[in-house]
Amino acid sequence: SQKIEQNSEALNIQEGKTATLTCNYTNYSPAYLQWYRQDPGRGPVFLLLIRENEKEKRKERLKVTFDTTLKQSLFHITASQPADSATYLCALEDGGGFKTIFGAGTRLFVKA
Amino acid sequence: EADIYQTPRYLVIGTGKKITLECSQTMGHDKMYWYQQDPGMELHLIHYSYGVNSTEKGDLSSESTVSRIRTEHFPLTLESARPSHTSQYLCATESFWRGEADTQYFGPGTRLTVL
Numbered sequence: 001s002q003k004i005e006q007n008s009e010a011l012n013i014q015e016g017k018t019a020t021l022t023c024n025y026t027n028y029s030p031a032y033l034q035w036y037r038q039d040p041g042r043g044p045v046f047l048l049l050i051r052e053n054e055k056e057k058r059k060e061r062l063k064v065t066f067d068t069t070l071k072q073s074l075f076h077i078t079a080s081q082p083a084d085s086a087t088y089l090c091a092l093e094d095g096g097g098f099k100t101i102f103g104a105g106t107r108l109f110v111k112a
Numbered sequence: 113e114a115d116i117y118q119t120p121r122y123l124v125i126g127t128g129k130k131i132t133l134e135c136s137q138t139m140g141h142d143k144m145y146w147y148q149q150d151p152g153m154e155l156h157l158i159h160y161s162y163g164v165n166s167t168e169k170g171d172l173s174s175e176s177t178v179s180r181i182r183t184e185h186f187p188l189t190l191e192s193a194r195p196s197h198t199s200q201y202l203c204a205t206e207s208f209w210r211g212e213a214d215t216q217y218f219g220p221g222t223r224l225t226v227l
Contacts, residue, residue, distance in 0.1 A: 004154070032214055043116075043202050043218030044155075089155075093214065099170070100216060102147075102155040 002027050004103035006090055012109045019077040021106045023090030026071060030092040033066055035075050038087045038105060047088075048075075080110045115139055116219035118203050124225045125193055133188045133222050135203030143206035144186040145216065148172055148199045155202065161186060193226045200224075 005024045013019050023033070032051045036044035050057045050066045050073070057064050063076040077084050087105040094101050115138040125131060135144070142163040147155040157170030159178040167178050175197070177189050190197055203219040 008152075034215070041200075041221070041223070043204070043221050044216075046215045046217070049214060099157060099160070104152065104154040107152075 002092075002094065002101055004090055004092060004101060006088075006103040006106045008104065008106070010107040010109055012111065013080055015081060015110055015112050017080055019080045019084065019108055019110070021075040021088050021090075021108065023073040023075070023103060024071060025090075025092055028071065028092055028094075029068075030094070032093050033064075033073050034091040034100070035062075035064055035073075036089040036091060036102075038089055040087075044089055044102075077108075080108075082110045082112050084108060085110050116203060116205060116217055118201075118219040118222050120222060121220060122223045122225075124227065126227050127192075127194055129193050129226075131190050131193055131224075133190075133201050133203075133224070135186045135188070135219060136184050137186075137205045137217075137219075138184060139205060139207070139217070140183060141205035141207045141217070142183065143208065144180070145204040145206070146170075146176075146178060146186070146188045147202040147204065149202055149221075150199050158201075159188065193224075195226045197226050198224060 003026045034049045035047045038044040048064045050064050061078045065074045087107045089105040090103040117136050119134045145160045146158040149155045156172050158172045161180040201222045204216040206216050
């Protein structure tokens with residue numbers, strides 16, 4: 001069955017450093033992959049989408065890579081700030097174009 | 113910030129009660145979704161809709177129903193609430209239009225507790 005794996009352990013980094021989060025998937029050939037941010041008690045907020053024919057995409061301090069051979073996406077936040085502290089969810093199109101499958105997310109803490 | 117509204121934001125009810133969670137949007141998006149999320153866990157799709165009079169079941173749909181009579185409104189009903197329904201319920205929308213498709217916009221959620 002389709003499966004998304006994100007590191008369940010929280011990531012703690014110092015302000016100003018680059019945070020790198022990993023998303024691995026199995027039994028998929030998704031047409032695109034997305035990253036969302038979720039704050040406690042709130043709904044997810046869309047950050048970036050990268051398609052299967054794209055290797056890398058950037059938006060301000062955010063960078064996403066998509067390796068369809070390794071079945072892995074890396075999400076980077078450069079010059080991290082305490083305000084970046086949140087849970088980051090990886091999501092993939094289910095292969096049929098009808099539904100999106102979400103990972104459980106990785107909690108990021110940025111210390112001042 | 114997307115214009116998606118969910119009511120109530122918090123609800124505490126007793127076992128066996130019938131409840132309806134409301135979701136409305138002002139963006140005119142055709143696709144709408146209901147997800148269930150427990151703390152620290154992934155979102156599970158309950159129901160989705162491609163437009164008016166369209167409803168489809170997701171992974172956790174067996175104990176709930178939805179309707180889509182108007183584009184902007186997508187209510188979720190639990191006929192008989194149980195403690196296992198205690199969770200966060202998230203409504204989301206998505207546009208069909210090229211350039212906006214494949215991105216979901218989420219509401220603030222309803223936190224349901226069934227005693």
